[in-house]
Amino acid sequence: MSFRNLRICFAASLIALCATYAVNLQAQQAPAQTNATIPPQAVLQPAELVQMLDSSAKPLVLQTGSHVLFAEAHIPGAEYAGPAGTPAGIDALRARVNGLNKDSLIVIYCGCCPWTRCPNIRPAYEQLRSLGFTNVKALYLAQNFGTDWVDKGYPVAKGR
Amino acid sequence: MRRVGWLLILSLLPLLFSAPTGQLPLAAQTATHGAVVGHSAANFSRPDLSHRKIELSSYRGKVVLLNFWATWCEPCLTEMPTFVEWQKQYGSGNFQVIGISMDDAAPEVIATVSRLKLNYPVLMGDEYLGAAYGGVLGLPVTFLIDRDGKIQARYQGASLARINSDIQNLLQSH
Numbered sequence: 001m002s003f004r005n006l007r008i009c010f011a012a013s014l015i016a017l018c019a020t021y022a023v024n025l026q027a028q029q030a031p032a033q034t035n036a037t038i039p040p041q042a043v044l045q046p047a048e049l050v051q052m053l054d055s056s057a058k059p060l061v062l063q064t065g066s067h068v069l070f071a072e073a074h075i076p077g078a079e080y081a082g083p084a085g086t087p088a089g090i091d092a093l094r095a096r097v098n099g100l101n102k103d104s105l106i107v108i109y110c111g112c113c114p115w116t117r118c119p120n121i122r123p124a125y126e127q128l129r130s131l132g133f134t135n136v137k138a139l140y141l142a143q144n145f146g147t148d149w150v151d152k153g154y155p156v157a158k159g160r
Numbered sequence: 161m162r163r164v165g166w167l168l169i170l171s172l173l174p175l176l177f178s179a180p181t182g183q184l185p186l187a188a189q190t191a192t193h194g195a196v197v198g199h200s201a202a203n204f205s206r207p208d209l210s211h212r213k214i215e216l217s218s219y220r221g222k223v224v225l226l227n228f229w230a231t232w233c234e235p236c237l238t239e240m241p242t243f244v245e246w247q248k249q250y251g252s253g254n255f256q257v258i259g260i261s262m263d264d265a266a267p268e269v270i271a272t273v274s275r276l277k278l279n280y281p282v283l284m285g286d287e288y289l290g291a292a293y294g295g296v297l298g299l300p301v302t303f304l305i306d307r308d309g310k311i312q313a314r315y316q317g318a319s320l321a322r323i324n325s326d327i328q329n330l331l332q333s334h
Contacts, residue, residue, distance in 0.1 A: 067264045071287035144298020
């Protein structure tokens with residue numbers, strides 16, 4: 001093989017590697033964005049929350065999504081705090097946590113849409129953090145509240 | 161030069177196998193909660209955004225695509241232009257799309273319907289309507305109802321190609 005051919009092969013391999021990297025990067029972009037705004041240590045799995053709800057030290061659980069979906073089914077004891085993807089929802093969230101100790105355990109959840117495309121969970125998390133709350137957990141609902149909570153047989157309450 | 165060509169092809173092979181990771185096939189993501197498939201679709205009678213009474217039972221004899229959505233639901237907004245196309249394409253062949261907004265208030269819905277130029281009726285839903293359809297606890301959710309008013313499929317995360325195929329099958333089944 002001539003030196004020229006070798007150079008062509010090297011260039012082609014380099015292009016292929018870059019393209020492969022770009023494809024994978026694109027595929028992983030959504031979860032990466034999620035982790036960028038909600039750190040892994042702040043993400044709570046549904047089974048963990050069920051354990052917390054069974055304990056004596058229950059957290060404040062706030063649903064920060066749709067009121068209609070909340071009325072249809074929500075986590076027992078959870079409060080509706082407004083859709084955090086809107087200014088009105090952020091105001092409602094701020095009002096609800098006003099006066100709480102900054103180290104209070106607050107669990108937020110939405111579950112309106114798949115986790116990576118939820119318009120509410122990240123704004124809610126960021127708002128609480130910016131207000132100085134240090135113990136905020138975001139409930140991880142991969143697909144939605146129905147699939148990842150109700151279908152799992154976890155406790156549910158209804159009504160507004 | 162032929163060897164170079166083979167090497168070039170071999171070096172590009174990784175591209176073929178570098179499918180997005182961590183994703184199930186769309187059809188496999190179809191949710192299973194709300195076992196309403198195979199049952200009669202719950203009837204409802206409500207005004208749409210134009211104050212026209214929409215009664216599901218009046219669509220007997222047509223294949224109905226019932227789509228639950230919301231203005232804040234990005235995946236919903238992505239698929240709705242396709243429903244507009246289906247309404248144009250199949251509307252004359254006994255097919256009807258009906259949208260149910262699960263938003264909390266109508267003004268934003270009216271603006272979105274106008275922006276997306278929806279050519280099918282949209283009405284406001286609530287928790288009662290969601291419950292009547294086995295629980296609408298995540299959006300979008302779409303039901304395909306046959307000419308006899310029976311729910312033939314429930315889609316959540318299914319591909320539009322699959323829904324389209326099912327619509328065509330139902331339209332041809334009578």
